[in-house]
Amino acid sequence: MSVLINFLSKNSKFLLFLFLQISALFFTFNRNVYHNSILEEKIISFTGFLDSKISYLTSYINLxxxxxxxxxxxxxxxxxxxxxxxxxxxxxxxxxxxxxxxxxxxxxxxxxxxxxxxxxxxxxxxxxxxxxxxxxxxxxxxxxxxxxxxxxxxxxxxxxxxxxxxxxxxxxxxxxxxxxxxxxxxxxxxxxxxxxxxxxxxxxxxxxxxxxxxxxxxxxxxxxxxxxxxxxxxxxxxxxxxxxxxxxxxxxxxxxxxxxxxxxxxxxxxxxxxx
Structure with a gap:
């Protein structure tokens, strides 16, 4: 428990910055249509890339x-x-x-x-x-x-x-x-x-x-x-x-x-x- 407390106290500024950054990104993409569309496009692109690799692996197994x-x-x-x-x-x-x-x-x-x-x-x-x-x-x-x-x-x-x-x-x-x-x-x-x-x-x-x-x-x-x-x-x-x-x-x-x-x-x- 003391190790966790020491870690939080030493990195409190960084953790606060990270929390604020995530919050800012959340509100930006959640309320802004343009940014939301960019995020959705990236997610679709990543999902397509992942699916293609899985499909390739499946095809190789069934070769x-x-x-x-x-x-x-x-x-x-x-x-x-x-x-x-x-x-x-x-x-x-x-x-x-x-x-x-x-x-x-x-x-x-x-x-x-x-x-x-x-x-x-x-x-x-x-x-x-x-x-x-x-x-x-x-x-x-x-x-x-x-x-x-x-x-x-x-x-x-x-x-x-x-x-x-x-x-x-x-x-x-x-x-x-x-x-x-x-x-x-x-x-x-x-x-x-x-x-x-x-x-x-x-x-x-x-x-x-x-x-x-x-x-x-x-x-x-x-x-x-x-x-x-x-x-x-x-x-x-x-x-x-x-x-x-x-x-x-x-x-x-x-x-x-x-x-x-x-x-x-x-x-x-x-x-x-x-x-």
Missing amino acids: KKENERLLEENKEYRNKFLGKTKKIKPEFFAMLDSTKYKQKYYYTTADIISNSITRSNNYLIIDRGTDQGVSPEMGVVTSSGVVGMIINCTKNYSKVISILNKNTRINARLKSSKYYGTLLWQGEDPRIMCLSDIPKYVSVKIGDTIETDGKSKIYPEGILIGRVSSKSIDEETGNWNISVELFQDMGNIQKVYVVDKLDRDEIKSLKDSIN
Whole structure:
């Protein structure tokens, strides 16, 4: 009690000033229409600011659920407009691209469990395995580009060799001219890959789109990969060395599509018989 009394006695002048100031502001804003309108405007502005932050926080919390909803809608859209609705396996949906490249494949969604981009040989783990119809040599993509290829599976999980792996080789082409080469990662910038084996007489422009060429049994034709960011002539081969800036940020992936060409086994059997 004595502490409170001492505090009041030491700060009596300041407290009196504060009381008079608050009283003056109260009477000013309470009886003056102009000042009252200013105060009301500030309150509305502050309330709106606070509500917008709360709305943003709520949207962020619900982001995962919203992403899942959009993926399901995207799956239904592709199924409706790009192909048949025949269901191959419980987790897979058939897809026939009859309007563009006339290719057959099917796909399912998966979540990324783990991912690395800083090593020389990077891998991902997804939450789909043999029980969901996933098997090695299936491609993994997003709506923005190629992610990698499945190399090993358990019942409910699969290991994916990332495109950011020095052992990865992807058949890729210039979308404009359809000339194709080999896309690989040189182990440096996770945003940049290198496209080689394109002859120097082929016209290459900065900004040209790079996509899959469909010649492998892993990825369907026409999957976007990136854009040409720089180019130079290899003095040894005389071909272009093309730097490709990836469309997909490999360090920021939550959802992917697992893709398998429906005629993959038939093509593999034919190649084996030739070998």
